[in-house]
């Protein structure tokens with residue numbers, strides 16, 4: 001349906017829905033369950049230059065409201081990824097964004113180059129994983145700039161930079177990555193958080209601090225989207241955080257996002273995009289809109 005079409009600058013999407021990194025596995029392993037043609041793009045789990053084992057268990061803790069994770073980006077590394085995806089990518093019925101991660105700046109460029117060779121449609125630079133040792137790149141505008149510049153030099157594909165609502169101010173990081181050549185920003189990754197079990201007195205995650213996702217982070221992430229949209233009106237935004245219904249997608253579009261990623265909702269309802277798409281189409285008809293693009297940044301100020 002054309003009225004769901006949107007774009008991130010000149011990069012055209014058939015739907016504003018994006019499958020968020022790490023919540024649909026390698027994409028290939030979910031292709032029998034999830035109809036990826038309902039998404040404008042699907043993002044791979046982040047891939048590093050070499051295999052990473054991830055953190056020790058426990059590394060997932062469902063809460064009363066959202067979930068905490070400290071997976072630590074367990075992944076096979078780019079060699080295995082490239083070999084397994086080379087033949088599979090063409091069968092995915094939407095654009096595939098390759099999510100890159102590394103411990104050092106050069107590593108991001110190396111993985112991006114290899115993913116481009118395999119044929120991904122765009123590169124998502126994961127600057128914001130809260131589960132690695134040290135401070136996430138996304139909290140530092142200069143480091144974030146250097147990473148994106150390295151990826152920009154490595155590939156000619158469109159680049160999205162995945163930021164963190166923990167950055168203060170997030171607009172400084174958004175501005176830095178835009179200057180370094182990012183075509184859009186993904187706002188945002190999980191929010192850094194922790195819990196301790198009062199019975200065992202142990203942190204619920206072995207890594208102590210992890211990433212919080214799901215419904216409770218939606219207002220936080222929405223605040224970040226509003227700030228980036230206000231300060232950098234020319235920088236396209238993918239909103240990401242706590243989306244499980246069409247109304248949430250509309251909320252992000254109104255705040256200034258041009259596309260909206262669905263993450264943790266896939267764990268409870270893998271086919272969640274089907275109902276969201278139907279309800280979005282209904283919303284467009286009911287409000288007599290020409291399409292979702294009409295909603296971008298169109299909230300009514302008081």
Ligand SMILES: Cc1cc2nc3c(=O)[nH]c(=O)nc-3n(C[C@H](O)[C@H](O)[C@H](O)COP(=O)(O)O)c2cc1C
Nearest residue numbers: 020021022046126189190213214241242243263264
């Ligand atoms: C179990 C899990 C694994 C994740 N893995 C990745 C990852 O590999 N790369 C990445 O950029 N984000 C990763 N994320 C973050 C999500 O892509 C998304 O940004 C975040 O969960 C917020 O969206 P949500 O509230 O809709 O889940 C992961 C999130 C979860 C819950």
